[in-house]
Amino acid sequence: MKRVTVAVVAIGGYGSGYVRTLLKPAYQRRAKIVAAVDPAPERCADLAVLKKMKVPIYPTLDAFWGKAKVAPDLVIIASPIHLHAAQMIAALEHGSNVLCEKPMCATVEEASALREARDRAGKFVIIGYQKSFTPGFMALQRDVRRGLFGRAKRLKWFCPAARDAFYYGRNNWAGRQKAPDGRWVLDSPANNAVAHMLHAMFHVLGKRPNDAARPATVEAELYRANDITNFDTCAIRAKTEDGVEVLFYASHAVAEQGPYPYRWEFEKATVEPGPQGSATFVARFKNGRTKVYKDLGRKHIEGKLSQALRLAATGKTHVTCGIEAAVSQTLCINAARQSMPRIASLKKLRKAEGTGPKRVWVVPGLFDTLMECYRRNKLPSELGVTWAKPGKVVDLAG
16 A cells, blocks of 8 residues: 655644654554644644654645645645635645544535535545544444434533633634634634534434434524633534434533533434443443443544545545535534524623633533533523523525
């Protein structure tokens, strides 16, 4: 199998995980890093190693394309959300395959442009939602497709994910609807930190590996306690085209950081987390039988990277999670914004926990309210919560 040439875009932050993995001996036999792109490469822990290997480092992707004589087989993109679509399209137009971190992009218009660029190029696009590349999730998805659990009825997930002042101050787009250059970013828990959990509920219902159930209607309640332009708290109800209810609750304005309870209800079984720390899905059948799906979330970078390298080496394009599987999450996010275009403020209710960069704005009682919504399959306004405001139902037909 050929050794794949790779360019990594954004080598600090999350992208450093790709660099670290590509530098492992097993991966160096499969891939060669031929370029790195980052305006601030000093944030990469392995920068000295890259320099020792004489890997050229460019401040921008345009600078790289201006110098590149041959397009790399694979471009890995771990840059900010609002750059994803343009950078993927550029890579495809230059003849490279793409592995891009989640979320795929900010808008459905960008998703359509990506699909057209991919089809013109005849290359693959992989979107790196964590759970979609773990053995346990893929096995669970196969069992859903073959009808082991019967018809899906309701899938729900609650994601309490505290985020501090450092998180919101680490760049110029965190928590914003638009980046400073005017491009949509729509950064929020549902479109960044825990986006892979919202995505997983649509993806697991896909009729093929690179497919996902599509939301037919979306109703959302969006709130913010932080000094941001987008929401930091959401309660979303989507109905798929097959009538399955998908409920998603998430907040950065709580003191808690997990655990993340979920319950996926089917005719013959329910799927819930295994023991805390076990990284498993557990299917409990109505006849008393159980089935455990292991290896969730472990080495997920290696899972998606291995698939990308294998496909790039062989010239194949059949991916586990690409544009078709990713677009449902984008549709849901865009529809949620339409459902509640005026985000409700919770600033009058917030209090600070911690100080300096570790300060978290917390809304007292918010965790309990969202947990009660999760238990009762409701939105906050349906519980009669005083601060809650309903969103409208958005019809996505067509």
